[in-house]
Amino acid sequence: MPLHITGAADAALIELPWEIPLSAWPEEHIAALPRGLSRHVVRFVRHGDGVLAIKETNPEIAYKEFTILRELQRLDAPTVHPIAVVTGRRTPSGEDLSAALVTEHLAYSLPYRALFASAMRQRTLKRLVGALSVLLVRLHLLGFYWGDVSLSNALFRRDASEFSAYLVDAETGDLQARLTDGQRAYDLEIATTNITGELLDLQGSGDLDESVDPMDIGERLEKRYRELWSALTEVSTATSNVRMRVAERVRQLNDLGFDLGEIDMEQTEDGTAIAIRPKVVDAGFHQRRLMRLTGLDVQENQARRLLNDLDEFRAWNDDPAMDEANAAHDWLTRMFEPTVRAVPRGLRGKLEPAQVYHEVLEHRWYLAESAGHDVPMPVATASYVKHVLPKKADEKAVLGRSIAEMTAELPALTEEHGDTFALPDPYANDNTHAWGGVPEPEDEEPPTVERRSLRPVTAPTLPTAPSAH
Amino acid sequence: MATVTYDKASRIYPGTERAAVDKLDLQIADGEFLVLVGPSGCGKSTSLRMLAGLEDIDAGSIWVGDREVTHVQPKDRDIAMVFQSYALYPHMTVADNMGFALKIAKVDKAEIRQRVEAAAKILDLTEYLDRKPKALSGGQRQRVAMGRAIVRQPQVFLMDEPLSNLDAKLRVQTRTQIAALQRRLGTTTVYVTHDQVEALTMGDRIAVLKDGVLQQVGTPRDMYDAPANVFVAGFIGSPAMNIGTFRVEGDKAQIGSGKIALQREALSHLKAEDKNSVVLGFRPESLDRVAPNSEGAIPVQVDVVEELGSDAFVYGEVPQDSADAKDIHFNAGDSQMILRIDPRDVPKKGDTVWVKIREGEQHVFSAATGERISAEVKSDSRKV
Numbered sequence: 001m002p003l004h005i006t007g008a009a010d011a012a013l014i015e016l017p018w019e020i021p022l023s024a025w026p027e028e029h030i031a032a033l034p035r036g037l038s039r040h041v042v043r044f045v046r047h048g049d050g051v052l053a054i055k056e057t058n059p060e061i062a063y064k065e066f067t068i069l070r071e072l073q074r075l076d077a078p079t080v081h082p083i084a085v086v087t088g089r090r091t092p093s094g095e096d097l098s099a100a101l102v103t104e105h106l107a108y109s110l111p112y113r114a115l116f117a118s119a120m121r122q123r124t125l126k127r128l129v130g131a132l133s134v135l136l137v138r139l140h141l142l143g144f145y146w147g148d149v150s151l152s153n154a155l156f157r158r159d160a161s162e163f164s165a166y167l168v169d170a171e172t173g174d175l176q177a178r179l180t181d182g183q184r185a186y187d188l189e190i191a192t193t194n195i196t197g198e199l200l201d202l203q204g205s206g207d208l209d210e211s212v213d214p215m216d217i218g219e220r221l222e223k224r225y226r227e228l229w230s231a232l233t234e235v236s237t238a239t240s241n242v243r244m245r246v247a248e249r250v251r252q253l254n255d256l257g258f259d260l261g262e263i264d265m266e267q268t269e270d271g272t273a274i275a276i277r278p279k280v281v282d283a284g285f286h287q288r289r290l291m292r293l294t295g296l297d298v299q300e301n302q303a304r305r306l307l308n309d310l311d312e313f314r315a316w317n318d319d320p321a322m323d324e325a326n327a328a329h330d331w332l333t334r335m336f337e338p339t340v341r342a343v344p345r346g347l348r349g350k351l352e353p354a355q356v357y358h359e360v361l362e363h364r365w366y367l368a369e370s371a372g373h374d375v376p377m378p379v380a381t382a383s384y385v386k387h388v389l390p391k392k393a394d395e396k397a398v399l400g401r402s403i404a405e406m407t408a409e410l411p412a413l414t415e416e417h418g419d420t421f422a423l424p425d426p427y428a429n430d431n432t433h434a435w436g437g438v439p440e441p442e443d444e445e446p447p448t449v450e451r452r453s454l455r456p457v458t459a460p461t462l463p464t465a466p467s468a469h
Numbered sequence: 470m471a472t473v474t475y476d477k478a479s480r481i482y483p484g485t486e487r488a489a490v491d492k493l494d495l496q497i498a499d500g501e502f503l504v505l506v507g508p509s510g511c512g513k514s515t516s517l518r519m520l521a522g523l524e525d526i527d528a529g530s531i532w533v534g535d536r537e538v539t540h541v542q543p544k545d546r547d548i549a550m551v552f553q554s555y556a557l558y559p560h561m562t563v564a565d566n567m568g569f570a571l572k573i574a575k576v577d578k579a580e581i582r583q584r585v586e587a588a589a590k591i592l593d594l595t596e597y598l599d600r601k602p603k604a605l606s607g608g609q610r611q612r613v614a615m616g617r618a619i620v621r622q623p624q625v626f627l628m629d630e631p632l633s634n635l636d637a638k639l640r641v642q643t644r645t646q647i648a649a650l651q652r653r654l655g656t657t658t659v660y661v662t663h664d665q666v667e668a669l670t671m672g673d674r675i676a677v678l679k680d681g682v683l684q685q686v687g688t689p690r691d692m693y694d695a696p697a698n699v700f701v702a703g704f705i706g707s708p709a710m711n712i713g714t715f716r717v718e719g720d721k722a723q724i725g726s727g728k729i730a731l732q733r734e735a736l737s738h739l740k741a742e743d744k745n746s747v748v749l750g751f752r753p754e755s756l757d758r759v760a761p762n763s764e765g766a767i768p769v770q771v772d773v774v775e776e777l778g779s780d781a782f783v784y785g786e787v788p789q790d791s792a793d794a795k796d797i798h799f800n801a802g803d804s805q806m807i808l809r810i811d812p813r814d815v816p817k818k819g820d821t822v823w824v825k826i827r828e829g830e831q832h833v834f835s836a837a838t839g840e841r842i843s844a845e846v847k848s849d850s851r852k853v
Binding site for chain 1: 522524545550
């Protein structure tokens with residue numbers, strides 16, 4: 001079977017070295033990104049302006065996951081974006097290679113382990129779990145059964161003072177018209193077990209304080225999930241003032257960041273009450289409102305924060321002639337854009353623009369508090385850019401491991417191995433042999449890399465045999 | 470440990486007419502390894518998930534032992550789905566990796582240790598309990614992952630295509646390990662696969678499903694020797710059975726220029742709606758080479774000879790001048806036939822060989838219903 005790429009219209013994909021096992025891809029392609037725990041060989045690869053996540057797996061699984069991710073993307077679910085499936089890979093010597101699933105690396109996203117670089121605070125941890133519970137509710141509402149919920153299988157993006165979680169690994173999942181209670185319960189059970197395991201592991205490596213109880217955090221997910229699920233789906237009954245009760249329900253959902261698309265109202269059997277059941281709920285209430293007003297595409301809590309600021313801006317510049325849309329335009333050009341533009345180019349990889357704006361607002365509040373009076377936005381921005389932002393880590397494409405470490409297992413780079421890339425250890429980086437997948441052991445120290453030459457290695461020319469006359 | 474009973478259990482997905490699983494009746498014995506097998510979309514995974522509590526049961530009931538679990542939540546069913554994807558945590562010891570889930574279930578510490586040790590003994594991991602997964606070989610890591618399910622001491626293990634992630638070689642190794650482990654543990658196990666070879670090699674019994682309907686359940690030998698209908702006959706066995714529809718004349722089926730005497734029992738079951746036809750099946754190893762034009766012989770023109778050392782298979786065509794040739798088929802294409810022959814005497818491509826179905830080795834099915842109407846093929850009548 002010849003090389004076959006199904007997916008995005010991106011001709012440059014064909015130029016990647018598909019004829020080499022992913023674990024041996026040359027350094028020039030590899031972006032140094034942290035890898036979570038994975039049961040497959042996964043690499044982050046530079047491609048054009050962005051970064052791709054490439055996972056080796058078998059073709060059926062790759063196609064299935066690709067299809068599910070495509071469908072989830074269509075449903076506007078928070079997931080990574082699928083790019084392509086590559087099959088029919090073969091080495092120059094004719095050996096078949098695994099199929100590969102290509103997804104786009106989510107800019108400014110963080111694997112949970114990257115957030116443990118300095119010992120994690122309990123509050124951050126609770127926010128991560130909160131974000132994961134929102135993600136799980138959203139996926140379940142869409143009919144997606146995950147099958148392997150864990151911190152490792154999600155990515156996190158800063159979202160004002162919270163986090164938003166994104167689905168990364170849909171391999172074990174299934175998309176259905178509607179999930180059964182059993183499926184939801186089982187997903188929660190898996191989530192609790194996996195999160196507890198992941199936190200116990202972090203404690204084992206000394207990255208999580210012993211005072212945190214992993215069991216508590218694991219249970220917290222289930223609690224948050226159930227609260228949100230019942231708020232979104234519960235049937236409420238009203239005996240009087242139905243209009244107000246419906247409006248109340250809508251407001252409650254809006255506060256949680258959801259929109260009520262459709263509602264079912266039905267008289268109860270005895271005819272004395274009306275049962276109100278939300279039928280279609282969509283996430284992203286504030287997100288959509290901000291998008292409509294300003295064209296800014298940001299995450300839910302960021303949107304909430306920006307909308308608050310916009311409302312405040314409107315109240316201050318009280319012009320009765322100005323409608324909401326005009327006010328939003330004014331706010332965008334006079335507040336948001338100047339603030340974001342004040343970030344020097346060199347610091348723009350630190351945080352997303354909306355997150356910068358959120359942080360400037362926070363910073364402004366602290367400045368005002370210590371000064372005892374209001375601080376204008378330009379002053380707060382200048383102070384933030386000078387004192388706060390430079391100390392932040394670059395999060396556009398998180399660099400968690402050194403290039404040396406990432407490429408330590410690339411024997412093709414050393415001359416002594418010549419141009420063959422036979423893997424010395426069949427299990428190196430390969431968890432697929434285990435139907436209990438195995439995470440890669442993470443060494444404390446990056447291994448030493450011996451690299452004698454970086455110039456391309458040419459195949460050794462065989463000495464010509466002396467002609468035997 | 471317990472029995473599992475599906476009592477006319479059905480699953481009908483919302484918005485669909487046809488049941489994904491239709492009135493499944495199945496009794497699984499205590500300690501049995503039962504394999505659910507069938508092509509994609511046959512309802513095997515749905516059946517498994519009904520038992521796990523992941524699919525609603527729209528009609529009928531499911532029992533574990535003498536307890537009805539039809540409407541019980543997954544975690545209260547005392548069943549463990551054995552995951553194809555358990556993560557092992559690198560900074561936790563093997564013992565903690567195996568036992569931490571019990572902590573969540575609030576199992577007492579001493580009890581956890583005792584269960585972990587018991588599981589480690591079965592899995593040959595005792596001396597590694599205090600090490601980290603890094604120190605283990607690939608196979609040992611796999612066993613630790615199994616250990617996570619074993620320490621829960623469930624009544625039933627469920628496995629849904631656990632080998633689908635593996636390459637061909639590891640698949641063969643791992644399936645042997647799983648089967649051996651299940652026999653040591655003696656825990657009732659329901660295993661789903663689309664691969665009939667996997668089913669034959671692993672299961673105590675096999676249940677074949679198609680379109681949500683149970684076709685047949687029996688030991689691997691039953692399935693091979695007495696497939697209940699045409700579907701099972703074609704599905705089980707590798708290479709697949711040769712199957713074709715033929716006219717019956719008198720007590721013989723007409724295959725091309727050859728006439729094959731049908732079993733008397735099969736003939737007695739022929740009905741009007743069969744319109745004087747039968748479906749006749751014969752396995753590749755049920756054919757003997759005979760002299761050309763001898764009675765009951767079928768000519769086969771050789772396309773490919775596949776030599777496997779111990780065996781050789783001929784893939785060939787029944788020549789076009791034989792009237793019913795188009796009705797003979799096997800998996801690889803129409804009007805093809807496959808036969809096993811003596812590897813020391815192989816014909817060449819283009820040769821014609823004459824073969825005859827060995828006495829008592831024909832599988833006869835009703836042309837109208839596809840149901841079996843002949844007696845079981847006795848394994849011991851088969852010779853190499």
